[in-house]
Amino acid sequence: MSRRIESCVWTVAFALIGCGQTGQEVYPLRVEGAGTATGTLIVPTRAPPDPAPVCAPPCECGSGDWEVTLEQADVAFGPLYLCASVRAGPELCPESIAEMLDVGVVDALDPAPVLLGAGQALTGRAQSAMWDYGRSWLLTQTEVVPDPRAPGGHSLVLRGTATKGPTSFRFAADVDVDASEAGLYGVQSAPVTRDFAGPYESLSVRFDPGAWVSGIDFDAVACGRASASEVDVSFARTSIAYNSLYIAMNNSRLPTLVGQSSAAP
Amino acid sequence: MTKKRNDKTIARAALPLVAMSALIGACGGDDDAPAGSGIVEVRLEAEETIPDGIAAGTGAENIVDGWSVEYTKYIVAIGHVELARAATPDPHFHSEAEFVVDMTSLPPTGFQLARFENVSAERWDEFGYETVAASAAATRDPSVTQADYDEMVAGGLTYLIEGTMTKSDGESCVPGGAACRAAISISFRLGVPVPTVFSDCEAEEGAPGVSVAANTTTSVNATIHGDHLFFSAFPTGEEALARRAQWLANADTNGDNTVTRAELEAAPAAGLFPAPDYSLTGAPFAIEDGWDFVVAQLKTQGHFQGEGECLSDGMGHDHAS
Numbered sequence: 001m002s003r004r005i006e007s008c009v010w011t012v013a014f015a016l017i018g019c020g021q022t023g024q025e026v027y028p029l030r031v032e033g034a035g036t037a038t039g040t041l042i043v044p045t046r047a048p049p050d051p052a053p054v055c056a057p058p059c060e061c062g063s064g065d066w067e068v069t070l071e072q073a074d075v076a077f078g079p080l081y082l083c084a085s086v087r088a089g090p091e092l093c094p095e096s097i098a099e100m101l102d103v104g105v106v107d108a109l110d111p112a113p114v115l116l117g118a119g120q121a122l123t124g125r126a127q128s129a130m131w132d133y134g135r136s137w138l139l140t141q142t143e144v145v146p147d148p149r150a151p152g153g154h155s156l157v158l159r160g161t162a163t164k165g166p167t168s169f170r171f172a173a174d175v176d177v178d179a180s181e182a183g184l185y186g187v188q189s190a191p192v193t194r195d196f197a198g199p200y201e202s203l204s205v206r207f208d209p210g211a212w213v214s215g216i217d218f219d220a221v222a223c224g225r226a227s228a229s230e231v232d233v234s235f236a237r238t239s240i241a242y243n244s245l246y247i248a249m250n251n252s253r254l255p256t257l258v259g260q261s262s263a264a265p
Numbered sequence: 266m267t268k269k270r271n272d273k274t275i276a277r278a279a280l281p282l283v284a285m286s287a288l289i290g291a292c293g294g295d296d297d298a299p300a301g302s303g304i305v306e307v308r309l310e311a312e313e314t315i316p317d318g319i320a321a322g323t324g325a326e327n328i329v330d331g332w333s334v335e336y337t338k339y340i341v342a343i344g345h346v347e348l349a350r351a352a353t354p355d356p357h358f359h360s361e362a363e364f365v366v367d368m369t370s371l372p373p374t375g376f377q378l379a380r381f382e383n384v385s386a387e388r389w390d391e392f393g394y395e396t397v398a399a400s401a402a403a404t405r406d407p408s409v410t411q412a413d414y415d416e417m418v419a420g421g422l423t424y425l426i427e428g429t430m431t432k433s434d435g436e437s438c439v440p441g442g443a444a445c446r447a448a449i450s451i452s453f454r455l456g457v458p459v460p461t462v463f464s465d466c467e468a469e470e471g472a473p474g475v476s477v478a479a480n481t482t483t484s485v486n487a488t489i490h491g492d493h494l495f496f497s498a499f500p501t502g503e504e505a506l507a508r509r510a511q512w513l514a515n516a517d518t519n520g521d522n523t524v525t526r527a528e529l530e531a532a533p534a535a536g537l538f539p540a541p542d543y544s545l546t547g548a549p550f551a552i553e554d555g556w557d558f559v560v561a562q563l564k565t566q567g568h569f570q571g572e573g574e575c576l577s578d579g580m581g582h583d584h585a586s
Contacts (some may be wrong), residue, residue, distance in 0.1 A: 018341035047531075086579050089501025089547065116362045180498065180544050181505055188501050188547035215535060215553075236396070240441055250544075252534070252551035 016136035027198035030265070031100045031118040031205065033077055035108035041068040045164070046217050058230065059223040062165035066218040072159035073108040073209035076134020076150035077116055077255075079203075081185075084128035089130065097126050097163040098196055098203075103134045108207040117162065129192045129257060130185040133177040133249065137184065144178045155186065156249065158209065162218045167228070171221065173235040173242055177249045190254050195213035196261060203259035212248040216241045235243040303388040304482040305358070307394070308375030309438060310571070311368035313340045315491035317510065319365050321432065328495055331432045332510035335552055335583065337370045338454075339426040340409055341489055342417060346379035347464070348475060349391040357391075363403035365417055368489060371409045375486060386438035390474035393464035393575060394422050394487045396518045420456050424563055426494070427454040437514045437522075440536025451514045453524045459563045463487070463578045465571035488568040498544040498561055512537045516555045529555035549577065 043066040059158035080100045083093035133155030137144045146153035156175040161168060177186040194203070210259025220243050221233060235242040311559065314326075318335035321328050344363030360379035378394065397403070398415035409417075417425055429452045432494075438445035467473045475485050495508040516524050516532045532555040538545060545552045548561045565577050 022267050086576075087501060091502030178541075180541060186546070188499070199378075215533070217441065217533070217535075238539070240533075240536045240539075243539050244533070247535055247538070247545055247552070250546040251548055252545075252553060 002133045013169050015132060016165050021040075024124065025198055027123070027196065027201050027261075029100060029121040029201040030194075030202060031080065031102075031104070031116045031119060031203045032113040032168070033075075033104055033106035033116040033205045033260070034113040035073065035106055035110045036206065036208040037077075037111050038070050038109060038208075038213075039215060041070070042066070043068050043162075043214055043216065043218055046225055057228040058225040060112055060164045060167035060219060062167075064164060065228075066146055066162050066164045066212040068160055068162045068218070070109055070160040070213065071160070071207055073207075074157045075106050075108045075207055075209075076103055076147060076155055077106060077205060077207075078103040078134065078147075078201075079129060079136065080129065080167050080178040081133040082117070082121075082192060082194065082257075083128045083130070084124055084125050084126060086191075088128040088185075089119065090159055090185075090233065091177075092185055093130065094188075097122050097124050098201070100203075103132075105134070105149055105151060106205075106207060108209045113204060121198075121201045123198060126192050126194045126196065129190045129208065130188055131190075132179070132186040135176055135178050135186065137179040137182045139183045141182060144176070153234060156209075156212075156245065158213075158245065160213065162221070164222075167222055169231045169232045169233050170226065171235065173240075173245055175242065175245050175249065177246060187250050187254065190257075192257050194257065194259060198261055200262045201259065202262065203257055204249070207255045207258055208253065211253040212245050215244045215248055215252070229258050278336050279496055281555065301479040302383045303386055303479055305348060305379075305381040305384050305389075305477060306377060306482055307348075307360075307379040308380050308486050309341075309343060309364075309366060310370070310375045310486035310488040311371050312338070312488060312490040312492070312568075315368045315489070316370070318428075319492055319495065322391060325507070326492070328508045328510050330509045332430045332513045332514065333432065334359045334428055334430045334495065335405055336369055336428040336491065337428065338413065338425060339489075339491060340417065340425040341366060341368055341486070342403055342423050343394065343489075344378065344397055344403070345392070345395040345462075346487070347393045348389050350386070350387075350443065350474075351390050355415060357419060359391075359441075362407055363397050363400070364530060365399055365403045365414050366406040367408035367413075368491075375484075376406065383399075384477045386479040387478050388439075388472075388476045391464070391472040392466045392485065392569065393462065393565065394466075395463065396459070398423055398458055398460045398462050399479075404463065409473050416456060421458045422456045423459045423461070424455070424457045426457070428452070435514060437517045437520070438511075439518050440515060440532065444534045446520060448514055448517065448522060451517055451522055451524060453513065455524075455526060455529075455559060457563055459560050459568060461564050462578055463567035463569075463575035464579065466573060467575075468570045468573040486570050488571050489575070490568055491568075492561060492582045493562040493566045497542060497559065499547040499549070499565070507542075509542060512543065512555065512558075524566060526556060529559060531563045534558065 100119030104116030134150030
């Protein structure tokens, strides 16, 4: 439908749909986002290395798992492109079958759907998707540019508390899921199965921040504090905890995309 | 030309004559060659990174973080060559033959995987092959020891890759661990079950399949690359791609200078593959640990005619080099 470089020319892209896809109808696409009520998460303690190091403060040396409560999980999402090809990516999917050029923000702790944006879809089957989390790097740009709607300019703003035994600390992560170079996407290719038949199309993107957090080694986070009295931990970009969230968002714990065609909006 | 038939019987009967591999894998040919037909020979080709290793350096083909890699074994189980036309699915040519071959010691002309005779002179636009889970049905090439073959079959392995990476000032830094330790040489021996169908292969210039000329033998290569283990990402196109090996050194969690599957399985991806040096987006499946990364990268190693691309289990894959 349109390449990323064309994303700034919405009307031209719309015209391309009609010209380049003879016989295919163009339908309006409504994209909603919804979160997941996580409650108190149980994040298992990782098996210690062998031989186990001597445990001492600020590490939490007790047995048992971590109880994690998320207080904020704001996610920016979009633009989104769905592809007919089994795998996405700018070269494997030069023309999308559906797209939303908007960027929306979701409270990923709230299951109630909110409108992320509007787009359009062609008739046909999408088998893959690529998208940004509110931070895009167009071919015409020299670096990643956050969308004004992205919270604080970030893909994810996460706040929570982790507790195990007598140890409790608040944690904060401002995660930027960026493309590795101009023209690419934060998420390069994700499997999707979605048939677009019109006349009204919807797509729901469900985020699960609990799944993103579940991969964090909170024992390591606790040990990484300057002292046992440090109760506010910010995940540095170079930290494993930050990278755990980053990988969860762009590879291992992708949001699910589901939707349906309907007769009425 | 006849329709496809299962030639596993042929392959087994030919086992004692495996060196005469021209007899193996032929399938689909008629007794009476039609006018305007040719022969297609399919050979296994190893990218030069397999026999020659991968040097440290700053070039596009080098490992950029200072490690050099040499393989002592790069054994693959491979076969099931397919040649067809999209517009006319039948008849087509297919070989059920499977081989277990060490690609560090392939003959310069390659290793013959299949030979199809009486192939009508036209473009056969669908070419593919499989890297398989080794079974007793596979023919052991003399380049593979009986012990390694038995290990491959017992484990249903697709690859058995053994090598050493070296760096004069190398270190192993276990993620989240204590200080880095000096490690100038790290060995690995990875038996990996990763059966994969490589289909719809296209040469680098973009022509799909094989063009067959009359009264001519056309040779094409199923090429296995040897550097994907050290890719820093899962490319979907011509994006820039670095080769990095530090992650494998860091997976040596017990400090014995040898990396095992168990260590890789126990090493979370978040520690081994820090962004932005590594990017896991676009991987064929979720990468939870170092072993997942190995399996996912090996799923993309099948190529055609050198740098030509094939779909990997139906999924597109492309990279610049």
